[in-house]
Amino acid sequence: MVNLARVVPERTGMSSSRDSRRFVGRLLAALAGAGLVLLVVLVASDGLRPSAAMTIRTAGDETSPDRVLVFSKTAGFRHDAIPDAVAAIEALGAGHGFGVDATEDAGVFDDARLGGYRAVVFLLTTGDVLEPEQQAAFERYVRAGHGYVGVHSAADTEYDWPWYGGLLGAYFSSHPAIQPAGVQIEDPTHPSTAGLPERWNREDEWYNFRSNPRGAVRVLARVDEASYGGGTMGGDHPLVWYHEYDGGRAWYTAMGHTRESYAEPLFLHHLLGGIRYAAGLESAPDTASADLGASPPEGAVVLFDGTDTARWRPKAGAGLAA
Numbered sequence: 121m122v123n124l125a126r127v128v129p130e131r132t133g134m135s136s137s138r139d140s141r142r143f144v145g146r147l148l149a150a151l152a153g154a155g156l157v158l159l160v161v162l163v164a165s166d167g168l169r170p171s172a173a174m175t176i177r178t179a180g181d182e183t184s185p186d187r188v189l190v191f192s193k194t195a196g197f198r199h200d201a202i203p204d205a206v207a208a209i210e211a212l213g214a215g216h217g218f219g220v221d222a223t224e225d226a227g228v229f230d231d232a233r234l235g236g237y238r239a240v241v242f243l244l245t246t247g248d249v250l251e252p253e254q255q256a257a258f259e260r261y262v263r264a265g266h267g268y269v270g271v272h273s274a275a276d277t278e279y280d281w282p283w284y285g286g287l288l289g290a291y292f293s294s295h296p297a298i299q300p301a302g303v304q305i306e307d308p309t310h311p312s313t314a315g316l317p318e319r320w321n322r323e324d325e326w327y328n329f330r331s332n333p334r335g336a337v338r339v340l341a342r343v344d345e346a347s348y349g350g351g352t353m354g355g356d357h358p359l360v361w362y363h364e365y366d367g368g369r370a371w372y373t374a375m376g377h378t379r380e381s382y383a384e385p386l387f388l389h390h391l392l393g394g395i396r397y398a399a400g401l402e403s404a405p406d407t408a409s410a411d412l413g414a415s416p417p418e419g420a421v422v423l424f425d426g427t428d429t430a431r432w433r434p435k436a437g438a439g440l441a442a
Contacts, residue, residue, distance in 0.1 A: 187219035188269075188399055189237040193226055195247025199273065201379040202244050208382035209241065212392045218401065229254035231261070238399035239267030239369075242274035244376070249277060259283055262368035267398030270372040271391070275327060287365050289333035289372055290358070296350020298325045298378065303359060307340045310362065311402040312371065312393030316386060321347075325377035326359075328352040337361040338404075343374075360390075362397060362404060371398045 190209050192202050199205075206222045213220035221237075228234065229250055234257060250258065255278075262268060268287055270277075275292040278284040285291060303320040305313050326343055332353060333339070341360040345351030362371040371394040381387045396402040 186217065186399065186401060187221060187237050188213065188239045188241060188395060189228065189234070190220060190222040190241045190243050191224070191226075191228075191245065191249075192222065192243040193224040193245055193249040195249050196276065197246050197273070199244045199377065201377065201382060204379045204382040205243055205271070205376065208388060209243070209391070209395070212388060212395070216392060216396070218395075218399065226250050226254050229257045231257050234258065234261040234266075235264075237266070238401070239269055239395060241269040241271065241395065241398075242277060243269075243271050244273050245277040246273050247277065248280070250281075255281055255284070259366070262287065262370075263366050265367055265400075267369040267400060268365075268371070269395055269398045270370070272325075272327070272374060272376040274372065275329065275374065283366070286336075287368075287370050289337045289361055289363065289370070290329040290331050293328045293330045294352065295325050295327050296348070298323060299348050299350075301326055301348035302344040303341050303375075304344055305341050307338070307405070309405045310340050310393065311397050311404070312360065312362075312373070312390050313340045314393065315389060320386065322375075322384070322387070323378065324375045324381065326351065327374040329358075329374075332356060332358060333361055334358055337363040337370075337372075360394075362394075369398050369400065371395075 188209075190206055192206060194202075210220045210222070218238075226249060230253075234240070240258070240261070270288055273292065275288060275290065277288075279291060300321060300323045303322065305316050305318050305320060308314055308316070308318070320341070326348060328351065334356065337358075339358045339361045341358075343351065343357050343359045345354065345357050351357055359375065360373045362369070364370075373390065373394060375381065375387065376391070393402070397404055
C-alpha cells in the first residue's frame with residue numbers, strides 16, 4: 121500500500137506551481153513504486169483536479185479476462201447521475217466476477233484497446249462523442265462478436281452515424297417530466313428482466329423515441345402510457361430491448377436517468393443482466409424460436425411456432441422431395 125504520509129506536504133496548501141509540481145513528482149514516484157499509474161492534471165496553483173477525459177482503472181478482478189469498458193463522454197446534456205452510475209457498475213463488476221474500466225476518453229476506441237473488452241457500455245452519453253476513425257474501430261469491434269450496452273441517453277447520441285442507429289434500435293425524441301410509471305415486462309426469461317415484477321412501478325424520465333423499434337429488435341419491456349403523462353407513442357411504447365447486430369450483441373434500456381436509480385436493487389439487477397448478456401457472460405433465450413416481441417393478431421392461424429410444422433401445406437401442384 122502507498123504511504124501517502126511520505127508524499128503529501130506537511131502544510132495543507134501549495135503556495136506555488138513549483139511546490140505543486142514537486143508534490144506531483146513525489147506522488148507519481150510513490151504510485152509507480154507500488155505498480156500503479158495515475159493520470160492527473162495540474163491547474164496552476166489550485167492543486168490537482170481530475171481531467172474530464174481521465175481514464176480510470178477501476179473495480180473488479182484485475183486478473184480476470186472478462187472486462188467491460190464503461191464510456192460516459194458527453195457532448196450535449198450531462199446527467200448528474202454519471203458518477204453514481206459508474207460507481208454502481210464498478211460494484212456490480214466487483215460482486216459478479218468481471219472487471220470494469222471507466223473512461224470519457226474517446227481515444228480508447230481503437231482496435232488494440234477495444235480488443236481487451238467483452239462489451240462497451242455507452243453510459244448516459246450524449247451528442248457526437250466519437251470521431252470517424254473511432255467509429256470505424258467500434259464497428260469492427262462489434263463485428264468481431266463483442267457487445268454493446270446502451271443506457272438511457274445512449275439514445276441521444278450519434279444521430280448522424282447510421283450504423284450506430286441500427287445497433288441502438290431507436291433514437292430519442294422527447295421526454296416529459298420525471299414521474300412514476302408502470303413498466304410492463306414482456307419477456308421474463310432474459311437475464312435483464314428475469315426476476316422483475318411483471319408490472320414494475322418506478323420513477324424515471326420516460327423517453328419517447330423517433331421510431332418504434334419493435335420488429336427490428338426483441339422487446340423486453342414497454343412503459344404503460346396510461347400510467348403517466350407525456351407519452352407520445354401510444355399503446356406500444358418499447359422501453360427495453362436487445363438483438364444481435366452485425367455480428368455482435370446489443371442491449372438497451374431507456375431507464376436510468378435519476379441518481380436514485382443506481383441505488384435501486386431491481387434496477388441494478390436489470391442493468392447487470394443487460395451487461396452480462398452483451399458481454400456474452402449469460403445467454404439470452406433461444407432466438408431461433410423467439411419472436412420479435414409481437415403477438416399474432418386476434419384470429420390469426422399460427423402456421424409455425426418455431427417447433428411444430430403440422431399446419432404446413434405444400435403448394436398446389438408441387439411435389440415434395442423424398
